[in-house]
Amino acid sequence: MRKVNDVILRTVVKGVVLIILTLGVYLFFSGHNAPGGGFIGGLVLGSAIVLLYITYDIETIQRKMPFDFKKVAALGVLLATGTAIGSLYFNVPFLSQTDGYFNIPILGEKHLTTVTIFEAGVALTVIGTLVTIILSISEDD
Amino acid sequence: MNNLIVLPLIIPIMTAVILVFLRRNIILQRIISILTMIFITGISIMILSAVQTEGIIKLDFGGWLPPFGILFVADSFSMLLVVVANIVTIICLIYAFSTIGARHEQMFFYPFVLLLIAGVNGSFLTGDIFNLFVCFEVMLLASYVLIALGGERVQLRESLKYVLINVVTSWIFLVALAYLYGTLKTLNMAHIAERVAEVGQDPLITTVAILFLIVFSIKAGLLLFFWLPGSYIVPPTAVQALFAALLTKVGVYALIRTFTLMFPLNQDVTHTLIGIMAGLTIVLGCMGALAGKDVYTIATYNVIIGVGFILIGLASGTEAALSGAIYYLIHDMLAKGLLFLLVGTMVYLTGETIVKRMSGLIQNYPLFGWIFFVVLLTLTGIPPFSGFVGKILIGQGAIEAGSYVLLAIGFASSIVVLYSLLRIFLASFFGETTVSEEDKKPIPKGVMVSFILFTISIIYLGVGAESLSVYVQDAAHTLINPSIYIDAILGEGV
Amino acid sequence: MESLMVVLVGVLVSVGTYLVLSRNVIRIILGTAVLSHAVHLLILTVGGLKTGDVPVLGSSKGPFTDALPQALILTAIVISFATTAFLLVLAYRMYKTNGTDDVSELRGTSDE
Numbered sequence: 136m137r138k139v140n141d142v143i144l145r146t147v148v149k150g151v152v153l154i155i156l157t158l159g160v161y162l163f164f165s166g167h168n169a170p171g172g173g174f175i176g177g178l179v180l181g182s183a184i185v186l187l188y189i190t191y192d193i194e195t196i197q198r199k200m201p202f203d204f205k206k207v208a209a210l211g212v213l214l215a216t217g218t219a220i221g222s223l224y225f226n227v228p229f230l231s232q233t234d235g236y237f238n239i240p241i242l243g244e245k246h247l248t249t250v251t252i253f254e255a256g257v258a259l260t261v262i263g264t265l266v267t268i269i270l271s272i273s274e275d276d
Numbered sequence: 277m278n279n280l281i282v283l284p285l286i287i288p289i290m291t292a293v294i295l296v297f298l299r300r301n302i303i304l305q306r307i308i309s310i311l312t313m314i315f316i317t318g319i320s321i322m323i324l325s326a327v328q329t330e331g332i333i334k335l336d337f338g339g340w341l342p343p344f345g346i347l348f349v350a351d352s353f354s355m356l357l358v359v360v361a362n363i364v365t366i367i368c369l370i371y372a373f374s375t376i377g378a379r380h381e382q383m384f385f386y387p388f389v390l391l392l393i394a395g396v397n398g399s400f401l402t403g404d405i406f407n408l409f410v411c412f413e414v415m416l417l418a419s420y421v422l423i424a425l426g427g428e429r430v431q432l433r434e435s436l437k438y439v440l441i442n443v444v445t446s447w448i449f450l451v452a453l454a455y456l457y458g459t460l461k462t463l464n465m466a467h468i469a470e471r472v473a474e475v476g477q478d479p480l481i482t483t484v485a486i487l488f489l490i491v492f493s494i495k496a497g498l499l500l501f502f503w504l505p506g507s508y509i510v511p512p513t514a515v516q517a518l519f520a521a522l523l524t525k526v527g528v529y530a531l532i533r534t535f536t537l538m539f540p541l542n543q544d545v546t547h548t549l550i551g552i553m554a555g556l557t558i559v560l561g562c563m564g565a566l567a568g569k570d571v572y573t574i575a576t577y578n579v580i581i582g583v584g585f586i587l588i589g590l591a592s593g594t595e596a597a598l599s600g601a602i603y604y605l606i607h608d609m610l611a612k613g614l615l616f617l618l619v620g621t622m623v624y625l626t627g628e629t630i631v632k633r634m635s636g637l638i639q640n641y642p643l644f645g646w647i648f649f650v651v652l653l654t655l656t657g658i659p660p661f662s663g664f665v666g667k668i669l670i671g672q673g674a675i676e677a678g679s680y681v682l683l684a685i686g687f688a689s690s691i692v693v694l695y696s697l698l699r700i701f702l703a704s705f706f707g708e709t710t711v712s713e714e715d716k717k718p719i720p721k722g723v724m725v726s727f728i729l730f731t732i733s734i735i736y737l738g739v740g741a742e743s744l745s746v747y748v749q750d751a752a753h754t755l756i757n758p759s760i761y762i763d764a765i766l767g768e769g770v
Numbered sequence: 771m772e773s774l775m776v777v778l779v780g781v782l783v784s785v786g787t788y789l790v791l792s793r794n795v796i797r798i799i800l801g802t803a804v805l806s807h808a809v810h811l812l813i814l815t816v817g818g819l820k821t822g823d824v825p826v827l828g829s830s831k832g833p834f835t836d837a838l839p840q841a842l843i844l845t846a847i848v849i850s851f852a853t854t855a856f857l858l859v860l861a862y863r864m865y866k867t868n869g870t871d872d873v874s875e876l877r878g879t880s881d882e
Binding site (some may be wrong): 162194199205209210212216217219220222223227228230231232269 | 278279282286288290291293294296297335336337339348
């Protein structure tokens with residue numbers, strides 16, 4: 136393999152990935168009443184992972200993150216459909232959602248919704264799909 | 277109770293995802309997928325009988341009342357098709373167990389079949405036209421994968437064309453949706469129907485309707501079937517049968533739903549257009565079937581003839597014609613599924629696709645030969661098999677509507693169908709066998725089981741037509757009186 | 771503003787159509803992507819551009835802008851994302867096995 140001088144890229148990525156991941160998590164949690172949500176959050180998180188794959192080689196990242204991203208996507212779909220079908224158990228229409236304010240120690244009063252679980256599924260699906268696409272092309276040759 | 281009607285969509289999706297985790301365990305994948313399909317078929321039959329007693333059942337997602345939320349609607353028409361689609365899938369899965377090969381099975385074959393059927397069920401059940409687009413896309417994405425799975429040269433080449441054509445079609449679908457939303461400000465099918473009835477179907481709405489006609493015609497293979505013969509030939513036999521039985525039929529369903537419920541007012545334009553397109557489809561399909569030299573070409577053009585024939589029923593637009601169309605739709609799903617399985621097996625047994633190079637199959641495989649004969653009779657419409665009832669009713673409807681040209685074309689096509697299949701039967705099944713007794717490949721048991729199941733359903737559909745007629749008549753009655761559907765959806769809210 | 775948007779949609783559609791009609795597979799895929807952007811803008815435009823406030827309850831008394839087109843577009847974007855991704859991988863595989871990215875060389879007869 137050709138040796139590329141990418142010191143700047145590697146150094147910058149170390150810092151930037153952290154920022155992107157934080158932004159992704161922020162977007163993900165601001166979903167239910169502000170711009171954001173699972174899809175956008177997932178895209179941002181996924182692009183951070185892709186950036187890591189581009190900067191360092193695939194093997195290094197595989198060692199640190201030994202996930203099968205196809206399974207991550209599958210888990211996401213399962214989570215999303217699971218919350219949707221959960222409404223059947225409570226005998227309310229399919230895809231119903233509920234929310235409430237809970238007092239959590241340390242964090243204080245927080246607004247929790249079932250949509251967040253659904254959105255987590257969406258985010259996982261997006262991350263899984265995004266990384267799978269990039270990997271399936273780049274792992275070739 | 278109402279939550280039940282989302283199960284035909286959601287259960288296959290969830291099972292498909294679970295199967296992804298069981299990638300290496302093929303036996304478990306087979307068992308789970310077939311059990312899932314049987315379970316859904318059971319539920320669909322339950323819903324179908326519930327619709328008879330309780331009327332149309334609807335489910336508003338998340339409790340958002342129509343016309344604001346999206347919803348699923350189960351009426352007799354959609355449930356009949358869901359039941360048949362699931363039965364066809366079960367049989368094709370049984371066929372696939374013994375033929376598809378471990379390579380496909382490990383590359384997520386079963387999950388994608390389940391996603392395909394989820395999309396098909398969703399398209400039949402949805403009551404919102406944008407949701408119809410989404411379900412179409414679920415179905416199409418699964419079909420893209422199934423058509424390319426295997427990765428052979430021809431497959432990749434044809435699947436690229438198939439995908440591109442469908443992407444552009446979906447784009448036209450979105451354009452039509454945008455214009456529809458711009459003119460009527462609603463996407464709920466019942467609400468659209470109500471608004472169209474209020475303001476009358478002016479030229480603008482008719483133009484939108486024609487855009488939908490173009491979209492669904494490409495999907496259904498009505499006149500715009502140029503993509504169909506190339507792409508249906510490349511995937512493995514079980515997938516071919518699924519495509520032939522389900523994909524075009526979803527397009528036909530969408531056409532019937534759109535032009536009986538949403539845009540029924542300007543029949544001079546739309547239904548005449550559908551009639552002309554149906555007639556041309558049959559004529560061109562007949563030409564293709566007559567000119568075809570290999571079994572696959574003949575079989576695919578038979579699919580096209582079938583689509584044209586069903587849409588004569590829609591073009592005539594009377595109650596008899598529509599119940600004929602529904603009968604024929606059900607019959608066509610079963611018969612075309614079986615036809616493709618048989619043709620695929622012929623190619624597997626002989627290693628040839630050209631009709632003239634096969635001969636004497638019936639000496640080695642008598643039961644196989646006679647099942648082909650049954651398909652031949654049923655596709656031609658000879659009693660007591662299933663094609664007969666549909667043809668009679670469509671014919672009756674065409675006479676009521678005075679469309680004698682379509683009637684003549686439709687029945688002339690039966691002769692062409694008979695000729696094209698009889699040619700295969702005489703050339704390939706009779707005559708001297710080229711294969712000696714020792715060399716002959718055995719037909720796997722699962723394959724024979726799937727043939728027999730299909731044959732039983734075809735004979736049941738023909739002989740037991742009476743027992744189905746309650747459902748079909750209710751379905752046609754709802755189609756011809758859209759107000760029943762509209763009241764069931766919007767009745768309480770508006 | 772609406773007329774400007776419609777002109778933009780028209781430009782995008784013509785660009786997309788030009789690309790789709792070319793012979794190179796990658797250009798065709800890019801063309802379908804541009805076309806999908808055009809139709810997303812079209813949906814946004816026919817829904818009416820900014821006629822009121824952000825449709826979040828409690829943030830203002832209204833009138834609110836119609837939120838439905840945005841929901842439709844988000845769905846359509848996700849779908850076109852999936853389709854384009856699949857198309858890219860498919861085109862790449864097709865190039866690998868068939869050795870060409872020129873669609874006019876992909877003509878096939880059933881007799882092969």
